[in-house]
Amino acid sequence: MDAGALGFLIFAWGSIFIMMYWSITKLLHHEKEGKA
Amino acid sequence: MAGNAIGLGNFWRFPYQLASNGGGAFMIPYFIALFFLGIPVMWIEWTTGRYGGKYGHGTIGPMFYLMARESLKPKTALIFGIIGGMLAFSVASLLSSYYYQVIGWSAAYTYYSLTGAYFGKDTVQFFLDYVANTKAVIFFWGLTMILLGIAVGQGVSKGIERWVKVMMPLLYVFAILLVIRALTLGSPVKPEWSAIKGLEYIWKPDFQTLSQNFFKISLAAAGQIFFTLSLGMGIIHNYASYLGPEDDVALSGLATVSLNEFAEVILGGSLAIPIAFAYLGPEQAIKGGVGLAYMALPNVFANMPAGQIFGAMWFLLLWFAGFTSAIATYNYLVAMLEEDIHIERKIGTWVVWVFLFLLGLPVALDSSLAYLSELDMWVGSYFLVLLGLFDVIVAVWLFKPDNFWEELHKGAYIDVPGWFKPIMVFIAPLFMIILLGGNTYDYWQMGAFSASEQYITQVLGYDYTPEVVSLITRARIVIFIILIIGAIEAYMAIKKKYGEELAKNEVLIKL
Numbered sequence: 001m002d003a004g005a006l007g008f009l010i011f012a013w014g015s016i017f018i019m020m021y022w023s024i025t026k027l028l029h030h031e032k033e034g035k036a
Numbered sequence: 037m038a039g040n041a042i043g044l045g046n047f048w049r050f051p052y053q054l055a056s057n058g059g060g061a062f063m064i065p066y067f068i069a070l071f072f073l074g075i076p077v078m079w080i081e082w083t084t085g086r087y088g089g090k091y092g093h094g095t096i097g098p099m100f101y102l103m104a105r106e107s108l109k110p111k112t113a114l115i116f117g118i119i120g121g122m123l124a125f126s127v128a129s130l131l132s133s134y135y136y137q138v139i140g141w142s143a144a145y146t147y148y149s150l151t152g153a154y155f156g157k158d159t160v161q162f163f164l165d166y167v168a169n170t171k172a173v174i175f176f177w178g179l180t181m182i183l184l185g186i187a188v189g190q191g192v193s194k195g196i197e198r199w200v201k202v203m204m205p206l207l208y209v210f211a212i213l214l215v216i217r218a219l220t221l222g223s224p225v226k227p228e229w230s231a232i233k234g235l236e237y238i239w240k241p242d243f244q245t246l247s248q249n250f251f252k253i254s255l256a257a258a259g260q261i262f263f264t265l266s267l268g269m270g271i272i273h274n275y276a277s278y279l280g281p282e283d284d285v286a287l288s289g290l291a292t293v294s295l296n297e298f299a300e301v302i303l304g305g306s307l308a309i310p311i312a313f314a315y316l317g318p319e320q321a322i323k324g325g326v327g328l329a330y331m332a333l334p335n336v337f338a339n340m341p342a343g344q345i346f347g348a349m350w351f352l353l354l355w356f357a358g359f360t361s362a363i364a365t366y367n368y369l370v371a372m373l374e375e376d377i378h379i380e381r382k383i384g385t386w387v388v389w390v391f392l393f394l395l396g397l398p399v400a401l402d403s404s405l406a407y408l409s410e411l412d413m414w415v416g417s418y419f420l421v422l423l424g425l426f427d428v429i430v431a432v433w434l435f436k437p438d439n440f441w442e443e444l445h446k447g448a449y450i451d452v453p454g455w456f457k458p459i460m461v462f463i464a465p466l467f468m469i470i471l472l473g474g475n476t477y478d479y480w481q482m483g484a485f486s487a488s489e490q491y492i493t494q495v496l497g498y499d500y501t502p503e504v505v506s507l508i509t510r511a512r513i514v515i516f517i518i519l520i521i522g523a524i525e526a527y528m529a530i531k532k533k534y535g536e537e538l539a540k541n542e543v544l545i546k547l
Contacts, residue, residue: 016297018293019290027449030287
């Protein structure tokens with residue numbers, strides 16, 4: 001695979017993974033706290 | 037919101053928009069639009085909806101009016117309420133007229149997978165034959181619409197929520213398995229055709245193609261961000277209106293964006309185009325148009341063990357994902373009748389049903405899909421971004437940036453970084469003005485407003501024939517009529533509750 005394409009793919013997928021992991025874990029944490 | 041976060045937009049619309057707008061050229065403005073428009077406008081719409089909900093409103097017209105009153109006299113604020121209500125009504129109804137058809141395609145492909153109808157056949161021709169088979173199209177679309185009517189009319193949202201909790205995670209798991217299958221296909225037809233080439237087409241930044249068609253590609257990318265996140269439609273406003281005044285919107289909005297982008301970019305982006313590159317070749321993948329996902333994916337099921345079962349399961353999950361999203365647009369229209377004209381929900385559901393059926397008929401009867409493409413061109417890109425611009429003008433500028441910032445942070449689980457404020461106040465609206473202005477200029481130059489040959493062949497990708505011109509003209513007449521109805525409805529809705537303060541031209545109702 002072309003290096004430029006691979007770089008863009010890693011950047012895009014990585015950013016989305018980080019954003020998803022951060023927001024979902026934080027949201028679940030707050031919901032757990034709210035229920036407790 | 038979970039059911040609405042993942043939908044057909046991820047697996048059907050994203051790949052075809054991406055393929056027909058230059059692949060790697062599209063992804064550059066797509067990510068810029070995600071950051072500078074998608075996330076900020078998502079926060080703006082959640083905040084606007086929750087604010088309107090405090091006054092008992094679930095539709096955009098009165099919400100915009102209320103917020104615009106902070107800076108303007110009621111009579112002037114009314115103009116913004118009418119514009120917002122008009123655009124939201126037009127988007128919700130016109131988008132439903134073709135989106136429900138695509139959900140019907142998934143119902144049809146569930147059946148065709150089970151019976152193995154497309155196995156061993158040319159899947160491109162199979163799709164074209166299907167859309168030309170008016171009886172089958174109307175049957176599967178009609179079936180979907182009847183089920184939608186029952187779901188909305190009977191108020192079975194609790195039952196649907198239970199299904200969502202099972203079906204949505206299953207769709208994610210299934211999509212992940214399909215992505216693995218797609219990316220390990222190799223070259224099943226010709227050595228020069230491969231799924232990895234498809235992935236390369238998507239991810240190789242193509243600045244040259246982008247610079248040649250800058251406004252068209254950028255507006256398509258921004259439109260896709262709006263479409264996939266259900267922004268610029270009134271749906272988010274409507275959902276958020278049910279929230280309590282201290283419920284979080286900041287983190288919830290961000291979580292909705294990220295879940296959806298995972299489904300779209302990572303899953304949706306790794307299916308239809310790579311599979312089409314491997315089985316149909318690059319040329320067909322790029323010109324596949326609105327049917328791309330339905331032309332490409334059946335090839336995987338036709339060439340795997342137990343493909344009939346897996347294919348049926350995939351299309352059923354996809355149908356369900358579309359179905360849950362469709363409930364949202366349907367609900368918006370029913371809520372409008374319920375709130376603004378006080379029509380009972382059960383009756384309103386079937387009034388909307390007949391209205392949407394009539395709007396959808398021309399789409400179902402057009403086997404060339406030119407009518408659908410024209411509607412999607414204006415509604416799915418242009419109108420969504422235009423409503424997004426009015427979101428900012430009203431909820432940030434007229435409501436005043438400090439008021440908005442305070443409203444956004446009420447009950448928030450996170451502190452939105454301060455540098456997002458100038459993005460919302462200046463960069464996002466400027467971005468949308470440039471996109472809409474530049475695109476309008478380009479269209480005017482190529483004679484798009486008179487349905488010129490250049491527009492039809494280059495933008496829509498159809499041959500310039502009298503039939504296509506006639507379909508495009510009809511689509512535009514329908515858009516125009518719906519805009520007028522939307523404006524009248526919004527005016528009546530605001531006048532009904534705020535008639536007295538409009539007459540006196542001073543604010544009387546304030547919480």
